[in-house]
Amino acid sequence: MLRAMLWNAAVAATMLLGTEAGLAESRVALVVGQSAYRAVPALPNPVNDAKAIEKMLGDAGFEVTAANDLTQTELRQMVGDFAAKVAAKGPDTVALMFYAGHGIQVDGENYLVPVDVDPKREADIPLQAVRLNDVLNTLTSVPTRTRIIMLDACRNNPFPEIRKTTGQGLALVDAKTGAPGTFLSFSTSPGAEAEDGGGTNSPYTAALLKAGRESGLQIEDTFKRVRLAVNQATSGRQTPWESSSLVDDFRFFGSAEDGIKPEKKRTVDEWKAFLKGKPIEQANELIVSDGSGDAYEAFVSLYAEPPLGPEAKRWLDRFRQMQAWNRAVLANSGPAYRAFLDRYPDSDLTPTAKKLEERQRNKPVPAVAIPAATQASLTPPAAAVAPASAAACQCSTPPAIQKKVDKSKPKRVERTEPPKRTAQPPRGRVYYEDDDDVVVVRRPPPVYYGPPRGPSISIGGGIRGGGYGGGPNRGGDGGRVGGSRY
Secondary structure, three states, X not given: OHHHHHHHHHHHHHHHHHHHHHHHOEEEEEEEEOOOOOOOOOOOXXXXXXXXXXXXXXXXXXXXXXXXXXXXXXXXXXXXXXXXXXXXXXXXXXXXXXXXXXXEEEOOEEEEOOOOOOOOOHHHHHHHOEEHHHHHHHHHXXXXXXXXXXXXXXXXXXXXXXXXXXXXXXXXXXXXXXXXXXXXXXXXXXOOOOOOOOOOOOHHHHHHHHHOOOOOOOHHHHHHHHHHHHHHHOOOOOOOEEEEOOOOOOOOOOOHHHXXXXXXXXXXXXXXXXXXXXXXXXXXXXXXXXXXXXXXXXXXXXOOOOOHHHHHHHHHHHHHHHHHHHHHHHHOOHHHHHHHHHHOOOOOOHHHHHXXXXXXXXXXXXXXXXXXXXXXXXXXXXXXXXXXXXXXXXXXXXXXXXXXXXXXXXOOOOOOOOOOOOOOOOOOOOEEEEEOOEEEEEOOXXXXXXXXXXXXXXXXXXXXXXXXXXXXXXXXXXXXXXXXXX
């Protein structure tokens, strides 16, 4: 009886710490579980995962909005309403979104899959699904202290019609290249698939429910424990992955006084020195918890014993491939896709890379209109063009500028020279006069040949670039995350 009372008191204290943390800052969350897919077999666990995460976040001081089995229209509406709610709370707000369900990548873009999709071809996905970058743009457009997005969405591609042409898993998204204060967590590494799980919850959600309630853990340390737990539960088949640009501290429960000091980042050589001599099982746990390419590279160079050595090598190779794919997609050019194909000619991303390379090759080059005045100024004057007989001329002065001088007027010499070419727009002809050895330059006022001047506006934006734009001058360019690439 006494033990039960002490346990209940400890749980109440932990709940109180979580509530106090929530009072110090506004905490709002959107939780979505997608199970009842109409065109493909249903997923058993996403709705269960969403309910369990809703309970944990509520205990951690979040004001939670939960919804399940959303269509495309409903999912977009929920995200928009959630962004409005975050904006109403003010800039000192922690905004968190948890999504469980199907997610796929098409042309290097990640999409969350609503329950009403029924694609017959790859081109149907952008029309029927919800682009992850649009969700990120919506959340980053609202002033907030911290944004946390947790995606248990890398389950297998359920659409056989497009499975052969799309890449496996989700594409890499780097939060460091965009708005600060963002934390992204994926249930498995880029380009890999996650398991729905045989129990009540997926391996990712089950690990998050346990590690998330540990008091005093910074969010980075929380997901280190999640990563290791999922890797062990799936025998290495699934390893969660995160990307962070956080600038503020965050803990689900507890305060900084209860936490542990975070470990510093190590280079490859520092990892080699740190791992050397350790048993392979212990070394594997350390590098899985860290989850960085440097840690895996050091491990692969020191340990080759199966199954952990080859397993780490496969993870590292796939991670490097997804980094190269991310660079190609960001560049979005024919040479970039060709470089990826030359390095990885037989990957699951090969069909997509070839298609995007061909698309760039056939992309029309816009013509640049040059004003008539500018065209005239770019045409060399007749005096600067040598006649065909110039090759036979042996004089030191080109015939084109030779001029007979009237010796009866020695003080006045008329000079004809082509205007000097400068980086500025041409300002008209220049006239030279000599009068008693004094040169007078007469120059018309400058003329601006650019487009009309005025304010520019840009609508969109996000982690990697602007969205659609406009204005008298120009608008925002389409960015990889901020807007369309096309």
